[in-house]
Amino acid sequence: MGLKVELAQIRPKLGDVKRNLEKHQEIIQTSTADCIIFPELSLTGYVLRDLVYEVFKESERAIDKLSEENKCIIAGLIKEVRPGILRNSSAIIINHQVNFTYKFYLPTYGLFEERRYFQPGDPKKDLKIFEYNGIKFGVIICEDAWHYEPIEALTLMGADAIFIPSASPMRRMTTKLGIQDNWEALLKAHSIINGIWTVFVNNVGSQEEEFFWGGSMVVSPFGEVVSRAKLFEEDLIISEIRLDEVRKNRFFSSFREHNRDFHGVLMSL
Amino acid sequence: MPEYVRQKLTLDFGQVSYYLVKRIREYIEESKKDGGIIGLSGGIDSSVTSILLSKATSNFHILLMPSSSTTKKDMEDAMKIIKLTKAEDKYTLVNIDEIVNKFSSAVNTSNNVIIGNIKARVRMILLYAFAQKMNYLVVGTGDKSEIMLGYFTKYGDGGVDVLPIGDLYKTQVRMLGSYLGVPEEIVEKPPSPALWEGQTAEGEIGLDYETIDSILYLKFEEMREPEEIAELTKASLDKVMKIINMVKTSQHKRLPPEIFRLSGRAINSDWRYPRQWG
Numbered sequence: 401m402g403l404k405v406e407l408a409q410i411r412p413k414l415g416d417v418k419r420n421l422e423k424h425q426e427i428i429q430t431s432t433a434d435c436i437i438f439p440e441l442s443l444t445g446y447v448l449r450d451l452v453y454e455v456f457k458e459s460e461r462a463i464d465k466l467s468e469e470n471k472c473i474i475a476g477l478i479k480e481v482r483p484g485i486l487r488n489s490s491a492i493i494i495n496h497q498v499n500f501t502y503k504f505y506l507p508t509y510g511l512f513e514e515r516r517y518f519q520p521g522d523p524k525k526d527l528k529i530f531e532y533n534g535i536k537f538g539v540i541i542c543e544d545a546w547h548y549e550p551i552e553a554l555t556l557m558g559a560d561a562i563f564i565p566s567a568s569p570m571r572r573m574t575t576k577l578g579i580q581d582n583w584e585a586l587l588k589a590h591s592i593i594n595g596i597w598t599v600f601v602n603n604v605g606s607q608e609e610e611f612f613w614g615g616s617m618v619v620s621p622f623g624e625v626v627s628r629a630k631l632f633e634e635d636l637i638i639s640e641i642r643l644d645e646v647r648k649n650r651f652f653s654s655f656r657e658h659n660r661d662f663h664g665v666l667m668s669l
Numbered sequence: 670m671p672e673y674v675r676q677k678l679t680l681d682f683g684q685v686s687y688y689l690v691k692r693i694r695e696y697i698e699e700s701k702k703d704g705g706i707i708g709l710s711g712g713i714d715s716s717v718t719s720i721l722l723s724k725a726t727s728n729f730h731i732l733l734m735p736s737s738s739t740t741k742k743d744m745e746d747a748m749k750i751i752k753l754t755k756a757e758d759k760y761t762l763v764n765i766d767e768i769v770n771k772f773s774s775a776v777n778t779s780n781n782v783i784i785g786n787i788k789a790r791v792r793m794i795l796l797y798a799f800a801q802k803m804n805y806l807v808v809g810t811g812d813k814s815e816i817m818l819g820y821f822t823k824y825g826d827g828g829v830d831v832l833p834i835g836d837l838y839k840t841q842v843r844m845l846g847s848y849l850g851v852p853e854e855i856v857e858k859p860p861s862p863a864l865w866e867g868q869t870a871e872g873e874i875g876l877d878y879e880t881i882d883s884i885l886y887l888k889f890e891e892m893r894e895p896e897e898i899a900e901l902t903k904a905s906l907d908k909v910m911k912i913i914n915m916v917k918t919s920q921h922k923r924l925p926p927e928i929f930r931l932s933g934r935a936i937n938s939d940w941r942y943p944r945q946w947g
Contacts, residue, residue, distance in 0.1 A: 414943055414946075415943070570688075574681070575679060611688070
């Protein structure tokens, strides 16, 4: 049993929801995949600053438009959860039904300033599992993958795959692209430890001073990068997620040995 | 330069040049301009930036704007870059002496620094006038070392639309220059704004650029203490402090002019929109 996912590594135009929506629709309509995954804030762009206040409604309306498509779609938007309370969100559209997940960890270090604009999701209410073509998956957004807990929680809730829409900007370039190495290491660790597929879909191209490096990838439960999108360019790649790999990993891995007492300790620290 | 710093500053210059060329191309497109214009002095910064610009677009133009303090060697080196970028039919030479003299007379000064800054600003005006005529962007040539030190003229060589190599230290620009095939004598030439005769950056600051870059990197990227930096770079503590103070006192040159707040949403302070807006 498998799920064909398309990693839509696009370069959204900052603040131009109409144009970004058209790009989403074009990709969805020509895709042969079961599920099309777009990057973080794919309908709005990332480096919005105060444009956040001007585009959030339009991004919510764009999701309504996307829900007309008869596919599994994951797209990035800004959702107003209460008047004036905005969240960096992913819409999960399955056969016209729309659901949302919210970013839990909002980065404020270095170049990031998400907490200025967004309210984080609440793990007690907002962790969700979805199912399509027999594959259970969770969706977390970018920075959430830099912490153990969101992926661990979703896996324990039953996820076989985790989709990670992201906006990872290039920084600390040396003789190699350090941030790419970091992401690869993170995804491999999450996949191996939890026995899951991890699917990282990054933005690409420039937005203000920042440049999103692309390099989207799919990592198997055995920690192998099974497919990779181009660096620095827009790209579309299709990859198949198979349950058998999840099963094989877990027959011979430490995944079953989960010890919840550690969480008790963590709670007391 | 300590080996440790040299290793930290050595990048994959193939990837760096690919990235910078791509971004120049995209920036021109996004700005809805037809190309880019650059002032070429024959120094390493403008040579490297000219090559990057020429790789990004065939729509580029080079301005040579010598004055009485421009050396013959600089002009010869500039011509080498024009040849290297195949810009023989894409450059204009304007001698700025007459314009500078008129400004200097109006100000009634013979002060080297004041006249030097007039030269830098005259060049800026010419670059923008040509840019407007051609619907091009003004591509700046400042590097990270100069920008950090405040070693540029506000609204002169600092008056540009984009700074492609503004996140590369001088030492890295030299490495990139070697990678891009800039003639060795330009790579190794002591950097000089040539605003007056005999002026060199290293002479004015009193340290070579490898040491300056080491201090800048260790202080502002690794956040080390001045004493440790002095020990690592073999520079005196006074010199280390001098560099750090140059960075601090020139902060106003790197930021947009301060706006005194009155309203609920003052520009820059809490009214913050990206350039790509609409």
